[in-house]
Amino acid sequence: MxxxxxxxxxxxPKPRVVAEEMSNFILNAGANLGRGSASDRDVMTLGLVADTRAKIATLFDGHSDRDPRYVTFTSNVTEALNVVIKGFLRPGMTVLTSSVEHNAVIRPLRSLERKGVRVIVMKCDRNGFLSPSFFEEEIKKHRPNLIILNHASNVCGAIQDIEALCGICGDYGLPVVIDAAQAAGHLPISVSKGDIAALCFTGHKGLLGPQGTGGIVWRPDFAEAVSPLIEGGTGSFSHEEVQPDKLPDKFESGTLNLPGIAGLSAAIDWIDARxxxxxxxxxxxxxxxxxxxxxxxxxxxxxxxxxxxxxxxxxxxxxxxxxxxxxxxxxxxxxxxxxxxxxxxxxxxxxxxxxxxxxxxxxxxxxxxxxxxxxxxxxxxxxxxxxxxx
Ligand SMILES: Cc1ncc(COP(=O)(O)O)c(C=O)c1O
Missing domain, CATH: 3.90.1150.10 (Aspartate Aminotransferase, domain 1)
Incomplete structure (x- = not known):
């Protein structure tokens, strides 16, 4: 061993129930979401996805009375960050980020930099911390349109003072996006309290779910300001040739990782119970x-x-x-x-x-x-x- x-x-390992519920979905349920005839199996899938959305909204204390529509499923945090970054930033805009970011943040930003987005990387100290006073100075100096911050470092473990940093963003009315890849499942996170515009998470690390799961918890007004990265079938509004602008459909084209969602749901229950x-x-x-x-x-x-x-x-x-x-x-x-x-x-x-x-x-x-x-x-x-x- x-x-x-x-x-x-x-x-x-993952909690055993994660594998059991994934297997149960494949063996005994398995219907696609919103692409059936309202059979028992269709209703089971609908229930699973709706319940899991609600659990995630509650886990992260989502905005708008924890409205589960503002939870988007993605296949990992990298996709979640790409959806937010590429759907919001336009040439001429400025984005501030920190010097402890993962490539899931900096690579999409460097690619947008080539298209005219100004990218400012704020230096953290030798232990990986971003000083709130330096952060505020940088905001005043660069007048950004968006801020993206790592909550906890995947290299040295440093946890940022997210409450203070988000509070400063709130003072300046700036949308802040949090990469909670390492923090989710380890630290209590309140999207509402921090007034976080988009919290991006992955399901397979601290949340103890399967690989291929993740998502975004949105502040409703920010979700409206972001364009979808991927467009296509949503199982809804099928008469329309353009992407629906209603959530969750706006950001969820194509079939979701339903066995993964079944596993993630079981993992969140396991965490909640303890x-x-x-x-x-x-x-x-x-x-x-x-x-x-x-x-x-x-x-x-x-x-x-x-x-x-x-x-x-x-x-x-x-x-x-x-x-x-x-x-x-x-x-x-x-x-x-x-x-x-x-x-x-x-x-x-x-x-x-x-x-x-x-x-x-x-x-x-x-x-x-x-x-x-x-x-x-x-x-x-x-x-x-x-x-x-x-
Ligand atoms: C801080 C941070 N951001 C992003 C990622 C990317 O996670 P995923 O591969 O699940 O998209 C990781 C994973 O190592 C991470 O630690």
């Missing part, structure tokens, strides 16, 4: 142990915050004298420990931490890990480090 410590890439706070408490306890172990190892150089306050249990580090890819290879080869070396699809974040281009080794425990797993990993790492000194 391997020891999985790569939950920032995707959570694993509480995000309790799940996070356990992961943070494991994080604390890992952090202590890494900080106590003189050969290890840890990047990002040095305490659990303000961070997720996602740790990037290098070991003196070791290439991080070789370290990852040896951990897997000798102990079957799964981690992730390199740049983590986030070259900007690594530049910010001072680890570009070599990257770092990332270790990220999840809710199914136990204290013994962390001890096993730390012992294995110590043994490797000892070897390199001989």
């Amino acid at each position: 391997s020891l999985y410590l790569n939950n920032a890439a995707t959570s694993w 509480g995000i706070k309790n799940i996070a408490e356990k992961s943070n306890r494991l994080g604390e142990k890992l952090l202590d172990g890494l900080l106590g190892m003189p050969e290890a150089i840890l990047y990002g915050p040095k305490t659990m306050a303000g961070r997720l249990p996602v740790f990037a580090f290098n070991v003196k004298g070791w290439d991080n890819a070789e370290l990852a290879f040896k951990l897997n080869d000798r102990w079957k420990i799964e981690t992730r070396p390199g740049l983590h699809c986030a070259p900007l974040a690594h530049r910010t931490l001072g680890t570009f281009p070599e990257g770092a080794l990332r270790v990220s425990p999840g809710p199914f890990n136990e204290e013994e797993d962390i001890e096993f990993f730390l012992n294995a790492l110590s043994e490797l480090v000892k070897d390199s000194g001989e």
